[in-house]
Amino acid sequence: MENFIYSIGLGLGDPEMVTVKAVKILESSDMIIVPQSSKLGKSVARDIVLNYVGEEKLNMYYFPMNNDQEELDSTYQGLAVQVKQYCDEGKKVAFVTMGDPTIFSTSNYLCAELEKLNIKTKHIPGINTINTLSNLLGVPITVKGENFGVYEMPSDVDRTVELIKQHPTTIFMKVNKRVTVLQKAVRECQPKFAKLVEKAGLPGETIYDLTGADMPEEPVYLSSAMIKS
Ligand SMILES: C[S@@+](CC[C@H](N)C(=O)[O-])C[C@H]1O[C@@H](n2cnc3c(N)ncnc32)[C@H](O)[C@@H]1O
Missing domain, CATH: 3.30.950.10 (Tetrapyrrole methylase, C-terminal domain)
Structure with missing residues (x-):
């Protein structure tokens, strides 16, 4: 069977603006990867997701907020390798981003790295x-x-x-x-x-x-x- 992950848009912050489809996929996922740009652990995406699933499903992943392309590339590559491992173990994995996953989003770079590892992405639109x-x-x-x-x-x-x-x-x-x-x-x-x-x-x-x-x-x-x- 083809390996894939879901890339889910969460809207901009109001938990009621998450789509029903996104909620259903979050509920049925084994692992939800949540990008985090603050080393302090603050993440709006995390706060939204916690309205729908328990903390035990979350896997926080730190993305540096800078323009160091080398550091960013190695971050995306590292995460793609980890995601592949989870998929190979049979886990249903979702990656969440704020707004829509196709607009100025970390999801676009991660999906490109996953594609190289033969992992497809199913995008779930978010209110942007x-x-x-x-x-x-x-x-x-x-x-x-x-x-x-x-x-x-x-x-x-x-x-x-x-x-x-x-x-x-x-x-x-x-x-x-x-x-x-x-x-x-x-x-x-x-x-x-x-x-x-x-x-x-x-x-x-x-x-x-x-x-x-x-x-x-x-x-x-x-x-x-x-x-x-
Ligand atoms: C990395 S982009 C993410 C865009 C997002 N994927 C979307 O679909 O809207 C971050 C930018 O989105 C805009 N943005 C995100 N959340 C916002 C909010 N709650 N209010 C106003 N602008 C927001 C800001 O311009 C911010 O600098």
Whole structure:
């Protein structure tokens, strides 16, 4: 029989936003691998999963939050080898990620390494940043005849202005360290609507107007922006 794992999207934090299908797979899995970026053991994904299964099923796996490609590659390769062992032992393994597993997710890199070891991935979609933001803010992502763009926050203002002008709606992710670039671009473009959301769906969820005076100097990592030009 072909070996495979499930890669499950958990939504952005509200445990009620996990799909029924995801819950059923979590319940029937023997082992759930949960990525953790804090050495202190904090993990939003873990908190969500614990609403549905016991701690004994969890296998926390540390992923460094840096751009050291060599370290990241060896982390993914190491985990893929471990996952293969679990699959060879006949275990049903699930890997969980925040939001959707196909959007800026560790899951994509892990699945590529698993593929090399002949382990397939079945993806279970999760409610992601894009639809969480649009629904929370109550504005459509797109309507008939329009389009939208989703980007990692660029490092320069000109590129940001160009992207905002290119689409009726633009979503920027990983905004935190580059929020001043976004604020400058917004001042230049004067869009109809420019909001930043911190911790959507989590305790402490806050919506800011990107032109407002109360904007934090550096929002938390879990921050995204929606601009309507
Ligand atoms: C590594 S990406 C993960 C994206 C996720 N896979 C998805 O489908 O939305 C992390 C970025 O997603 C966005 N994000 C994740 N959770 C968020 C939340 N609760 N509120 C706002 N933005 C969030 C932020 O832009 C953050 O920097």
